[in-house]
Amino acid sequence: MDEHDATTGTRQAGEHHQDRPAAGGRGRPGAAGAALAVVAVAGTALGAVLLRPGRSLTARSGGPLDNSAVVILIALGCLAAGVLLSSHYRSRLGYDQNLPSFEQRLADAVRVTLIAAAVVVPVLLLSMHDFPSGGGSPAPEQTGDDDFPHRTLPPFTPHPGSGAGHVPSITLPHLLVVAGIAVLVLALLVAGYRLWRQLRRTEVPPPAGTYRPAEQDVLADAVDSGRRALLDGTDARAAVIACYAAMETSLAHSGIARRASDSPQDLLARAAGSGLLTGPHATDLTALFREARYSTHPMDGTHRDRAAAALDAIAAQLAERAAAADDPQPAADDPQPPSDTPPAGGTGGPQPRAGAHR
């Protein structure tokens, strides 16, 4: 289900950007930014939890960084990540050398910084780590923590394989910490996965054969919402008003939001500005709404039928245009898999059909 939603959302986003000639095939920057923010926050929180002192805030060290193997692994990871990041950055800039002078200098500085960071960070990490000199496990006395009485008890001999002076008891704070770490790890994985998907999608150009005006889907959704409102309504006036309100909500969700100062005619004119809703039906529906909203004279089933007929006509008009837009699709060379190129009205949203609400 998530896969389907993400695919649909990305397809619509791509269509929106197709309307703008300067925009490339980028995905939704808001979703990528949110995923990146979650990765950063959850990663930082996870690091802070893992690196907490454990014994006291004034302790010299603590956490997994006491282990030399972990430090070496982190250093190697930093080196690999730095090299990968640097190469990726160079590959992205490789085809765009005609930058202005300031941006060119900035790109050079970033490139050098990435290379330097890939080397310097692991070196600093290794050089600042206090490796054990004898090769054995660190002695308890090295902590300098003399406040713990159990460390001064000579009769007690620890178990050879445990490495601890006592069997740790599982308490509620321990469980909460473990649960928190698990949640953070889960959030980190999910956000990372979504970020990875977003970043991968930006590199896939939208197929040329699947171009459809974004407004067409928008209006198809709106018509479907209005049809549902007509079905639900028991009172003719309320049904017509709810029908128009549902259309307005759908339009707003799809980017054609009603401005505060807009009259119904203003909103419809903007939605139909692309020429999708030609003819008298949209005007008729707007007139019906105005009558339902601002008059007090009786309204009956006739008005509801007129609204339904107008909706039918709008739906038929949109379906006709969708069919006309999809006609050249088989002839186009379409190398993309079917999951990325949904047919019109398939997974891309409700497809209007005339007379469906009756």
Add this chain to the structure above:
Amino acid sequence: MTSQHRTDDHDALTPRQAGERAAEVLAEIRTAVVGKPRPLDMVMLGILAGGHVLIEDLPGLGKTLLARSFATTLGLDFRRIQFTPDLLPSDVTGAPFYDQRTAEMVFRPGPVFTHLLLADEINRTPPKTQASLLEAMAESQVSIDGSTRPLPDPFVVIATANPIEYEGTYSLPEAQLDRFLLRVRMGYLTASEETGMLRARIARAAPEAVLRTLSGPKEVLAMRAAVEQVEVEDDLLDYVVALVGATRTHQHVQVGASPRGGLALVQLARARAVLDLRDYATPEDVKDVAVAALAHRITLKPELWVRQIDADDVVGEIVQSVAAPQTLPRSPVAS
């Protein structure tokens, strides 16, 4: 007369009937006044709403022709006053004179005693004479020598003013401008419209077109009564109040619109609904007439004169910024 016959048959009109009659009148006037649909509609709105109209524009744009065409087509008694610097109030309202045969003072009515008065270049006469007319406009009556004489009903003043000339003119004070229900600007014709006007002049072989009389004073009153039947929803009244209030708080406005401006806006919106054959007003009606109803009622800050910003621009901006009624009503309505 055809118009008199129709009037007797239609003592009461529904908003739809009134709108249809008004449309017929407008169609007839358009045969004489070429290419001015918007000003014609606005003047008709002013007449339907029971107010007076100020036409402000340059000379030669058809202001007098427009007023005379309305008078002829609506079947109203028509008088014209050409305002000059030496015009006296008694020249407008009339004055008593001594009748030697009866040895009594007899009142001779002035040109204000008519149905439709064209006050041409009203800003060329001193304030005293202006005030005499504006008092008649507000009260629909004239008080002379201690006696009050009512003016004919309907009484409509269509005043014209030249906004460019300042030499030898007396600008109308804001309080007197407020008496006009709306202000209309004519504007120049487009090239094709101007060509059409010239061709129509050649075709009719006469200086002016001859218009039919399609209505009469009683029917005008019936049309005004039909406007009173138009419903205005509560949210729409709040919208009108918000628009008028916004003129008082706008950064460019020194003095905002008066409550009379709100009344004018509501009445014009109702008349607009009648012209659209509706018995209910909508936000579109209010937005359509807002500039005409409010722009002449506000006083801009003096520094805006340098920036070439006029009141029409400011009211237009207010209309584009004030929130219109929401889609869903505040209280549920039943069919």
